[in-house]
Amino acid sequence: MRPDWVKGKGADVERSVHFFKDFQVGDLVKVKAGASYRADGRELYTAGDQGVISGVVPAIDEDGKYDRAVIQWMRTGRKSAVQFDAIEKHFVKVEQVSSTCNPMLIGSTTSGFVFAIDLSGGHEQWVIQGSSQIAGVKGALASKDGIVVVATNRCTDRYCYRYRNQTNVLTPGNTVVRGLNVVDGSQAWQYVPQAPVWNMNPVWGPNDNFFFNDQEGRLYSLNLSTGTDIWDPVGGETGTYTEAAAVYDTGPHHNVYAFGMLPYTGFGCNPYVAPGILPECGNRPFRQGIIRAYNATSGRLRWERVTPHPPAGGVAGMLNSPKFHTRLVVTLGYNCRLNSPTQIWSVDPQSGGVRFNKEGPTLWTSMCAGDKEGGDIRRASGGRATCSPNSWSAPVIDRDGDIYVGNQVGLYQRWGSPTEKNVDAQALSSLATGVAFQDMSTAIADGLMAVASCTSLIVFQSDFQDEFQNLTWTFPPHGYSDASTASYSR
Numbered sequence: 001m002r003p004d005w006v007k008g009k010g011a012d013v014e015r016s017v018h019f020f021k022d023f024q025v026g027d028l029v030k031v032k033a034g035a036s037y038r039a040d041g042r043e044l045y046t047a048g049d050q051g052v053i054s055g056v057v058p059a060i061d062e063d064g065k066y067d068r069a070v071i072q073w074m075r076t077g078r079k080s081a082v083q084f085d086a087i088e089k090h091f092v093k094v095e096q097v098s099s100t101c102n103p104m105l106i107g108s109t110t111s112g113f114v115f116a117i118d119l120s121g122g123h124e125q126w127v128i129q130g131s132s133q134i135a136g137v138k139g140a141l142a143s144k145d146g147i148v149v150v151a152t153n154r155c156t157d158r159y160c161y162r163y164r165n166q167t168n169v170l171t172p173g174n175t176v177v178r179g180l181n182v183v184d185g186s187q188a189w190q191y192v193p194q195a196p197v198w199n200m201n202p203v204w205g206p207n208d209n210f211f212f213n214d215q216e217g218r219l220y221s222l223n224l225s226t227g228t229d230i231w232d233p234v235g236g237e238t239g240t241y242t243e244a245a246a247v248y249d250t251g252p253h254h255n256v257y258a259f260g261m262l263p264y265t266g267f268g269c270n271p272y273v274a275p276g277i278l279p280e281c282g283n284r285p286f287r288q289g290i291i292r293a294y295n296a297t298s299g300r301l302r303w304e305r306v307t308p309h310p311p312a313g314g315v316a317g318m319l320n321s322p323k324f325h326t327r328l329v330v331t332l333g334y335n336c337r338l339n340s341p342t343q344i345w346s347v348d349p350q351s352g353g354v355r356f357n358k359e360g361p362t363l364w365t366s367m368c369a370g371d372k373e374g375g376d377i378r379r380a381s382g383g384r385a386t387c388s389p390n391s392w393s394a395p396v397i398d399r400d401g402d403i404y405v406g407n408q409v410g411l412y413q414r415w416g417s418p419t420e421k422n423v424d425a426q427a428l429s430s431l432a433t434g435v436a437f438q439d440m441s442t443a444i445a446d447g448l449m450a451v452a453s454c455t456s457l458i459v460f461q462s463d464f465q466d467e468f469q470n471l472t473w474t475f476p477p478h479g480y481s482d483a484s485t486a487s488y489s490r
Contacts, residue, residue, distance in 0.1 A: 027052070112152065114130050155174065156172060163277055173195075195215055206297070213242070214236065234299050242289070242310065291330060321417035336386075338365060343358065368436040402414050406451065412430065
């Protein structure tokens with residue numbers, strides 16, 4: 001920013017120099033206690049609000065009487081111009097988050113708490129109660145540039161769902177998306193989407209923005225610092241329900257993908273007739289879904305593709321089928337229902353064409369793997385009776401181009417192509433756990449891969465010193481000390 005906008009001499013120059021000594025463009029400021037401001041019937045800021053000095057408006061007269069700083073307020077998303085003389089009177093400078101802050105683990109609980117734990121010592125850094133409850137277990141939170149993005153405020157009545165006759169409080173979403181300061185957990189902003197979010201998973205965009213979709217498949221692009229819309233929400237079908245989370249393609253295609261359902265048809269599916277869409281009109285096996293690809297900068301629709309089953313999740317990356325080509329990997333299938341087939345697709349991000357379409361396992365029981373067996377234990381421990389995860393966990397792609405994903409039948413699989421051709425894509429290996437997997441279950445690091453099922457955390461080591469050999473092992477059921485039946489084979 002050029003300082004030559006300062007005009008005149010004497011007091012105006014001295015005032016401007018004083019401003020740039022104590023405050024700079026880009027500084028974070030906080031409103032002091034007792035200070036607030038409204039204009040045209042709208043609240044611009046109140047005590048405790050935080051904002052960023054985004055620029056300076058030069059004086060409109062020769063003596064520099066009306067030199068003003070422009071502040072972008074995070075909570076309200078509005079801007080205000082404040083005279084230099086009033087900066088120190090009403091605001092205090094907030095130190096920006098240091099890039100060398102201690103590593104922290106940040107999480108949330110279904111009882112509404114968001115917390116941060118110091119990874120070096122395991123000590124609690126801060127904890128806040130964002131709301132009385134947070135809908136779970138689906139979804140995740142994420143942190144970047146000093147802001148934690150988390151969904152809160154569990155929806156508890158049918159009025160949270162537009163045009164749906166929804167009365168079952170066991171399956172609600174969250175109605176508020178919040179941005180929290182990573183240093184102390186204080187709220188930087190909050191955003192209310194047009195429909196609840198259930199499988200909330202914020203993904204980082206190309207600049208200071210992030211994406212997510214609500215449960216009607218509507219896609220949002222928000223500014224990370226202020227929580228305001230980059231562009232208006234796009235897509236979505238009124239009254240529908242999706243469990244899939246949005247995906248951003250960091251490659252050359254610059255796409256962001258939203259997953260949803262086609263409008264429901266049949267008796268009780270009209271959203272505009274009282275009492276709205278009936279509960280029996282919803283997702284099920286063989287109900288068609290849709291994939292929509294948008295330009296990440298403008299929100300313009302590029303292409304869309306109908307799917308034969310509800311979308312479960314996706315990931316964009318380079319596959320080895322063929323090697324190496326950027327593909328959108330999409331998993332399909334309805335969860336925890338008898339006769340629920342599943343599929344895994346490889347989609348061309350440029351055109352939406354399906355490059356391979358492979359059948360996954362079919363669920364032949366009325367519950368996801370492990371839900372019936374572990375129901376009594378969960379109830380006895382005060383938890384929910386079933387895990388009820390998605391039909392697939394969110395897939396991940398490793399540096400070799402293989403896909404890792406867990407299925408609701410209790411299989412964790414590695415998909416890829418041994419010949420580096422589309423037609424030969426297949427499940428290369430499987431691990432039978434007997435328990436389904438959390439939606440956001442897999443994390444890969446150098447030499448390690450961690451996978452969370454509905455009951456356990458499984459950690460794999462990939463940097464073997466010796467040549468890897470196939471290994472099969474069996475153990476007696478949990479709780480039995482007799483290991484005489486244990487057997488090993490290579």
